[in-house]
Amino acid sequence: MAHTQDFDLKTLIRELLQATLGGEYSAHEEDSVLIISESWEGYSDEGVSLDLQDIPEVLLNWAQLDVSQGPDVNELLVLDLETTGLGRGNTLAFLIGLGYFEDGKYKVEQIFLPEPDAELNSFDRLIELLETHSVLVTFNGKSFDIPVLESRLLYHRIWLNLREKEHIDLLHMARRLWKNTLPSCALESLEYYVMGVLRDPEFDIDGGQIPQAYGEYLMSGDVEPLLKIVKHNQLDIIYTMALMVIICDALRLPIEVGKDARVDYHAVARLYQSQGQKDVAKQILCEMKDLSIATVESVHELGQLCKRDKELEEAQHCFEYGAALSHPPSLLALAILLEQTKEYEQALEYTEQLLSQQQSLPLPDLRQLHDIDKRRIRLQRKIAKKAHK
Template sequence: MNLSEKLQRFIKEGSQGNKSSRESERTDELNRVSRLLGGKIVATPYGPHVAVEKVFEGDFCHAGVRLSSVLEISGEALKLAAKKRDDFELDVRKAVFVDTETTGLAGGSGTYAFLVGVGYFEGSSFKLVQYFMDDFDGEPGVLYSLKKLLSNFESLVSFNGKAYDIPLLSTRFLINRMENPLEFMNHFDLFHGARRIFGQRLESLRLSSLEQNLFRMERSGDVPGFEIPSIYFKYLRDKNPFPLKPIFYHNQLDILSMVSLLSKIGQVLKDPFNSGACSGQDFYCLGRLYEDMGMLEESIRCYTLALSTQPVKDKAYRQLSLLYKKMGRWREAEKLWIQMAKEGINRQFALIELSKLYEHRMKDYEKAASAAREALEVARDKKRLLGRSFDPGEIDEIRRRLDRISFKMSKNREEQVKII
């Protein structure tokens, strides 16, 4: 063996030794993480990773809600919550709840999902699986396991996942040249569902805020979301897995709260009028939802219940009157506009709508002109109050309306004279 062959053999043996040493170190690391978190090491064609599994029996309660109660929600209620029509199906038994913890909050191709939590029902029990990426080269293994699990489901449920989790995971599948299973699944985003019902009542629709306001739940032993990326990067440097425990707990709480929130939404939509789960502000939101979905009688009932709730009173009167107008129920619309003008509820809007009604529908130009003149006075008062921030176009529009009505009045008198 010459010197060149000896050198190549030495390099090869050294390389194999280093590789063996790295693999051994990583195996030890994965064992430490899995033991600490009560997980297991999963082998994949792309390398091993840690997975943590927990099972919650059907009578388990989170935030005061029995998890299995979500299985009692009707498909129609879920379709309404998702604001979808006949092309959307969401069977909770065939759905998976998804939440990620990531290396950054901005998203983009440089952001990794180092922990992916998924929850789903097996019978009446709820199973939660968390896939952990111990280092960046462990991502393909995590995605492989995630893809394999998602292939068993038809739909996914997330919280603000349309804006963040799902695009991020889709990007990671693309970068790793894997088929993206998410693009073939129905998706219900709980953030949008909650906003459609509770958006007027609650100032914040963050998941933790919904927990506090809807369930009176306060988290303990949790880690703030904004700290999670820095904790993970510290783990990558020192390989100390102990600070990871609160992150896994945080992810677990997020998924359990998603189940409780979906159950709450289903309870509201099953019987909003007798469930005791709605306030006046919620009825306004439900009125908008029912109206958008073409359920007009339910919408009218919700708006009517919201009329006495101060924070949404003006909106409810306006929206209900416009719904009556759209339905051609002119007498009911007129009654509302008269009441609004009398009580100072969005008075300028009400007077202009009355002027339109009297001019175009009833041909009562005297009443139309009277309502328009009152609207003009309201606009002038607003101008004095707001000063430069007032839009002068409002006054110009009302003046044009008055001119047109005056012309019609004159023409009508001329025609009457001719008849005489």
């Protein structure tokens, strides 16, 4: 009799779960999972663009993907998990969020566990989508989602080498593009500062509260708090793709410098320069300077690229810009350039300015002070030698 009552309660909770969250149960005879799906064309309900045209080569190179077999956007699979904890051991992935393009729309598919016993069945749909999509897209997935998934798959004796699958982890690219301009590169920070959206606490839940909320559902059968968890995960999948769209638009050639105020074009230039495309980097930095959106650091880097190309007059102008703002690297670069062009008096002037600046620091770099002083003494000798000729 007790077994029958437990079965009836389980059935009741499952019916209530589907009525509250929507979706359909999988076809498994026992321990089926609830699959919730929704699609958007062009823009999400929050107004962020989900229109991904293609993936720029520079991003593929950075992610160490095969550029010659550049993936189509329909091959991307966004992944985000909600779990019962932050560790890997004994952590259950009770909600698997997936996003992919289908028939011109961006579809979010969420696989929810009504009870922990259904975990094994949740992997069937996941594996099916992994087989039909060649590239994973995550936000911090390499450090969290993938290790958790591998652990749970191994627990069920399923071997799936997710680490060998092509993977774009947008957290690391976001840090590369925005670490110098944003207070944080957490997803919610990027949502606010880059996408211009703010999550509504009436419909969302803080990520740190999710494990406890799921635990309370298992204890009480109350499904209402799950609405916020599902919405939180859905937004993670939507905003991860929205971030992918912004990054791809920012990196796509030709770079339209200044078009998008959310983009740090200096970081874009550095990305291209890191891949040996110095001419592209130089063009970006030049346009930043022409549009008066350059920083002292970007102008200094432009000066170094001009110097590489033997454009010494332009390089000197760039270094003088930074020197006027007491930018130490520009002062040093200008002193070096002037010494190379045998303008020793001016080189000495900037060297002494740099030396004075470094000596005034609370904790100066003694080795750097020594090198600057050596330069000062050398220049004084060259000036004296020149005067005796």
